Amino acid sequence: MKLYADAPGRQARQVLGDLLLVLWAALWVKLALVVRDATLALATPGEQIEAAGTGLAGRLRDAGSSVGDLPLVGDEARVPFDGAGDAADQIAAAGAAQVEAVQTLAFWLALCVGAVPILVVLAVWLPLRWRFVREATAGKRFIDSTADLDLFALRAMSNQPMHRLARISDDPVRAWRDGDAPVVRALAALELKDSGLALPRV
Numbered sequence: 490m491k492l493y494a495d496a497p498g499r500q501a502r503q504v505l506g507d508l509l510l511v512l513w514a515a516l517w518v519k520l521a522l523v524v525r526d527a528t529l530a531l532a533t534p535g536e537q538i539e540a541a542g543t544g545l546a547g548r549l550r551d552a553g554s555s556v557g558d559l560p561l562v563g564d565e566a567r568v569p570f571d572g573a574g575d576a577a578d579q580i581a582a583a584g585a586a587q588v589e590a591v592q593t594l595a596f597w598l599a600l601c602v603g604a605v606p607i608l609v610v611l612a613v614w615l616p617l618r619w620r621f622v623r624e625a626t627a628g629k630r631f632i633d634s635t636a637d638l639d640l641f642a643l644r645a646m647s648n649q650p651m652h653r654l655a656r657i658s659d660d661p662v663r664a665w666r667d668g669d670a671p672v673v674r675a676l677a678a679l680e681l682k683d684s685g686l687a688l689p690r691v
Contacts, residue, residue: 493623494685504622510614514607521603528595535587542581549574621685628684637689639665642676649679 493500553570631637642665646654658664659673664672678688 490622491629491685492622494621494625495687496682496685499685503618505616506614508609508631512514513610517603517606520592521599525595525604528598529591532588532591532595533582539582539588540584542577542579542584545575546574546581549577557659625685628681628686630690632681632686638673638677640677641680642673645680649676649685653679 494505549570553567555575628641631640644667646661654661655674657679658669658672661672661676665676676690680687
């Protein structure tokens with residue numbers, strides 16, 4: 490698989506583009522983590538409510554147990570403490586629900602902040618890079634000697650703009666048919682350059 494062009498200038502641009510993509514992704518992942526941490530800070534009151542409710546419920550039940558040991562009136566005296574303990578449990582549950590809601594919000598906010606910009610850039614970058622890799626890899630299989638230049642010269646006459654062909658020859662088709670080596674080589678060079686490949690050495 491050929492990832493980068495043979496031409497140094499184009500290769501440097503491709504490497505720079507890949508590095509910039511990695512830096513872009515790292516930046517947005519970092520920002521997503523900052524947003525997540527800032528959002529999770531909103532869960533602190535819920536955690537405090539949950540802890541306070543749980544602690545209060547435990548103390549009320551302990552008090553109810555102590556009162557329940559009293560002779561004659563113990564069971565009746567214990568009922569309000571148990572009811573208050575149940576109410577404290579509901580307060581703790583509300584705090585836990587608030588914490589869970591904040592954690593869910595933090596996850597989705599971080600995902601949106603991090604994923605959306607990265608996916609937008611990938612949607613542009615990935616097809617371009619994949620097209621280059623596919624074309625360069627396929628072309629590399631065909632070009633291993635000067636004898637393979639005819640194919641690329643023929644493709645150049647089909648794909649390249651007329652003004653580029655005119656700079657090479659007044660009649661590139663006839664020159665190609667006649668096997669004019671310099672013209673064939675120049676035509677092939679145009680197509681190979683677009684594919685990110687260099688001419689094979691003579």
